Amino acid sequence: MSDESRTRPSVVDLRSDTVTQPTEAMYAQMHSAPLGDDGLEGDPTVRELEITTADILGKEAGLFVPSCTMANLLAILAQVQRSEQILLEAQAHMVNTERGAATFTGTFLLGIPGSEGAMDLDRLEDALRPGASPLRTAMIALETSHNAAGGTVLPLLHMVAVAGMAWTRGIPIHLDGARLFNAAVHLGVTPAEIAAQVDTVSLCLSKGLSAPAGAVLAGPTSVIAQARGLRKMLGGTQRQIGIVAAAGLEAVTVMGARLTEDHATARRLSEGLNKLDPRIAATIPQTNIVQVNLAGTGRDSGYWVHDLEANGVLSRPLGERGLRLVTHRHITPADIDRAVAAFRSCLAAA
Known part of the structure; x- marks a missing residue:
């Protein structure tokens, strides 16, 4: 079994970098x-x-x-x-x-x-x-x-x-x-x-x-x-x-050298979310963690976690009006684009 097939999840899991699997x-x-x-x-x-x-x-x-x-x-x-x-x-x-x-x-x-x-x-x-x-x-x-x-x-x-x-x-x-x-x-x-x-x-x-x-x-x-x-x-x-x-x-x-990839996908995620809608405000990450302020959407973090999961993206709440998203080795640029699309779909549904 290849490393990719062993570790690649069916969803985009942005809950934490603790979900990484061994190489x-x-x-x-x-x-x-x-x-x-x-x-x-x-x-x-x-x-x-x-x-x-x-x-x-x-x-x-x-x-x-x-x-x-x-x-x-x-x-x-x-x-x-x-x-x-x-x-x-x-x-x-x-x-x-x-x-x-x-x-x-x-x-x-x-x-x-x-x-x-x-x-x-x-x-x-x-x-x-x-x-x-x-x-x-x-x-x-x-x-x-x-x-x-x-x-x-x-x-x-x-x-x-x-x-x-x-x-x-x-x-x-x-x-x-x-x-x-x-x-x-x-x-x-x-x-x-x-x-x-x-x-x-x-x-x-x-x-x-x-x-x-x-x-x-x-x-x-x-x-x-x-x-x-x-x-x-x-x-x-x-x-x-x-x-x-x-x-x-x-x-x-x-494994330390490849962390630049995680930082790059985090920046891609932040940029994608900030271009979506002024009601969404994502931090500009230095490393691999992106915090998203969703207060402008009028929906609390619980709703967002639920709706994103229905769209194939796992996240964690950050207080009542925010999310914490973490990139890691299993997250590719394509996964980031999929996550941004999920946010877009959730906005449209709201």
């Missing part, structure tokens, strides 16, 4: 991967993935975990104590979606208002001033690309400025880099150049990179060693998980 090369690597017990002597394929990813990110060590959510949680558990504070952009995924830090660690998340996923530096400076909070700030967390901000990418100069504020105060920085490779492609730099501005970084393998599951947390050897012990406490030891790690290896070494 044929990944299946081949999974079939032949050497395995061990990751909870005992260690799995050789997992070790190779951890070393390779850490090297790509310019960090000392890496840790393979089931999800980027767990990677972010472990970064906090390994570096922040109970009743300490973490500063993040107010709409960060770790604040509004994961919530694991606040629920399981006894730490407090303080959202700093920002724009396009970047914290307002003056507000951040105010939050760091002595006496600004009764709690000690023990971490600053960044996100790039920024999910809620429509896949926007933090400028490197912004990250450098945050690093200057944090490191002069002895505060570590964690990067939620679930879509870090998308950010690197947009900036035209290596993932390591972005990761150089933070202490620890998480990387999701199962979005645009197309591995079936998993993430890697990378950082200093001492932090990763502590996170490895905490991973076991969270039930994250996965035994002969080299089968999945093999796909992850293919993801981090091969």
